[in-house]
Amino acid sequence: MVVVQLALVANGYRDPHNFFAFQPFNESSTYAVELVRVLDDGERVAVPDGRWEGYDWDELIDWGPLRSPWRQRHAFSGVDAVVDFLDHALDWVADHSPGDTETLYWEAAVTYYRNARGPYVTVVRSHERELGGP
Amino acid sequence: MTATTSSLAAASWRVGCRRWLGEVFDQPASVRGVAVLRIVLGPSVIWHLRPFLADSLSGITYHDRFQQQWWPWFPNAPTGLYVALLWVGVAAAVLMTVGLWSRAATWTAFAVVAYNLFLSETHFHHNRAFLVILLAGVALCDNGRVLSLDARRRPPLDDRALVWPLWLLRFEVAVVYFASGFSKLIDSDWVGGRVLHDRTIRYQHEVRDTLGDTLADPVLEVVTARAFHWVLSPAAVATELFIAFGLWFRRTRLAAVWVAVAFHVGIEVSAQVQVFSVIGIGALALWAVPSTRDRTLVTPSRWVGRLDWMARFDITVVPGASWCMVDRDGTELEGREARQFVMTRLPATFLFSRIWRYR
Numbered sequence: 001m002v003v004v005q006l007a008l009v010a011n012g013y014r015d016p017h018n019f020f021a022f023q024p025f026n027e028s029s030t031y032a033v034e035l036v037r038v039l040d041d042g043e044r045v046a047v048p049d050g051r052w053e054g055y056d057w058d059e060l061i062d063w064g065p066l067r068s069p070w071r072q073r074h075a076f077s078g079v080d081a082v083v084d085f086l087d088h089a090l091d092w093v094a095d096h097s098p099g100d101t102e103t104l105y106w107e108a109a110v111t112y113y114r115n116a117r118g119p120y121v122t123v124v125r126s127h128e129r130e131l132g133g134p
Numbered sequence: 135m136t137a138t139t140s141s142l143a144a145a146s147w148r149v150g151c152r153r154w155l156g157e158v159f160d161q162p163a164s165v166r167g168v169a170v171l172r173i174v175l176g177p178s179v180i181w182h183l184r185p186f187l188a189d190s191l192s193g194i195t196y197h198d199r200f201q202q203q204w205w206p207w208f209p210n211a212p213t214g215l216y217v218a219l220l221w222v223g224v225a226a227a228v229l230m231t232v233g234l235w236s237r238a239a240t241w242t243a244f245a246v247v248a249y250n251l252f253l254s255e256t257h258f259h260h261n262r263a264f265l266v267i268l269l270a271g272v273a274l275c276d277n278g279r280v281l282s283l284d285a286r287r288r289p290p291l292d293d294r295a296l297v298w299p300l301w302l303l304r305f306e307v308a309v310v311y312f313a314s315g316f317s318k319l320i321d322s323d324w325v326g327g328r329v330l331h332d333r334t335i336r337y338q339h340e341v342r343d344t345l346g347d348t349l350a351d352p353v354l355e356v357v358t359a360r361a362f363h364w365v366l367s368p369a370a371v372a373t374e375l376f377i378a379f380g381l382w383f384r385r386t387r388l389a390a391v392w393v394a395v396a397f398h399v400g401i402e403v404s405a406q407v408q409v410f411s412v413i414g415i416g417a418l419a420l421w422a423v424p425s426t427r428d429r430t431l432v433t434p435s436r437w438v439g440r441l442d443w444m445a446r447f448d449i450t451v452v453p454g455a456s457w458c459m460v461d462r463d464g465t466e467l468e469g470r471e472a473r474q475f476v477m478t479r480l481p482a483t484f485l486f487s488r489i490w491r492y493r
Contacts, residue, residue, distance in 0.1 A: 023260075
């Protein structure tokens with residue numbers, strides 16, 4: 001157990017989430033997201049306030065660190081952790097919005113300040129959805 | 135001459151190691167410190183499970199919100215079973231606190247809290263990881279031998295058991311402080327004050343909301359100054375590292391415990407850390423020497439017995455007598471010195487006692 005714990009602490013310097021590495025309050029970084037839906041024909045549609053086709057980002061995700069990400073937010077556990085979660089959250093939205101028959105994939109442009117330095121921008125996107133239908 | 139000295143030192147070190155390994159793995163010692171931690175962990179488990187239970191009462195579970203699996207093979211409980219498990223965790227936590235079926239209850243609480251944590255990466259917080267580790271360590275120890283209904287129902291011969299889990303828990307506690315402090319020490323943004331300064335600037339409105347304009351103005355003038363964080367941040371790092379190392383040595387242990395309590399109170403006031411402060415302070419009980427009633431005390435006061443939760447003293451109350459205390463090594467203290475020493479060893483009074491005079 002001692003070796004496992006030490007390995008987890010060392011792994012924290014590689015793992016964006018620092019799982020079991022005990023590095024709390026590691027950053028003061030902030031981020032904001034520009035969320036778009038990319039349709040089958042390539043058209044990019046903005047998602048103002050996280051609402052589209054009867055869906056609501058905050059209701060679908062319902063998790064504090066990713067709530068209303070279009071506003072500037074504190075990056076819980078650091079920017080890298082937030083970007084990784086956001087990447088998976090886009091997949092979650094893609095899999096849990098069956099009523100949206102137009103969106104091929106979601107894309108989030110993340111503008112962030114790492115410890116007040118920046119801005120930097122990175123882009124994450126969901127997997128592509130099957131839009132076939134009768 | 136030098137070779138003889140170094141070989142003697144090596145032999146002495148080997149003997150010391152063997153003795154320590156014997157203490158850790160073979161010799162039973164008091165589990166009272168672990169029992170104190172068990173009592174603290176019970177309510178902490180309930181406090182930890184509270185938001186999940188509140189959501190479940192509103193018909194919401196982790197199934198209904200974004201989740202990120204740790205491992206694809208990890209079993210997902212159906213909603214009804216999941217909610218039932220949360221309540222089992224609460225029941226186990228109550229049993230832990232009162233010490234009924236102590237060990238089984240601690241294992242059960244550990245299983246529920248760990249299962250809930252590993253359902254989704256979004257459930258992870260450092261304080262929850264710490265809680266899981268502490269529960270596992272306490273469950274590994276025969277923690278119901280003292281301060282429990284178990285001990286009342288079937289009184290054991292004494293409060294001693296094998297204490298290797300205690301040493302494992304001590305290691306884990308020290309790692310938490312060390313990992314946190316070291317990661318900040320090697321991060322120039324952190325140790326240079328940039329991280330804390332930026333956070334303070336962004337959350338200064340909360341200070342104003344809490345204190346009001348009149349009081350907040352002078353406070354904010356100090357805490358938002360960049361220079362303030364050139365001092366505060368290295369001090370915070372040094373504090374964590376001092377606790378991590380200071381707890382291991384007899385001469386610094388009491389001071390490290392004192393600093394740790396102040397550190398946790400400071401964090402609790404300034405940040406939202408869920409159960410971290412409570413379990414962090416509770417875990418300090420692990421650092422009490424695992425032997426009990428090995429100092430004799432004659433005192434005119436009855437309150438010492440009531441405050442001696444860690445059973446540091448074999449107490450004889452003699453009305454009208456003067457204080458007299460014999461330490462483990464035979465050192466005898468009398469009168470005011472004895473009373474002051476006793477106060478440094480009682481959990482309720484040590485924070486206010488004269489810690490610098492005694493080892």
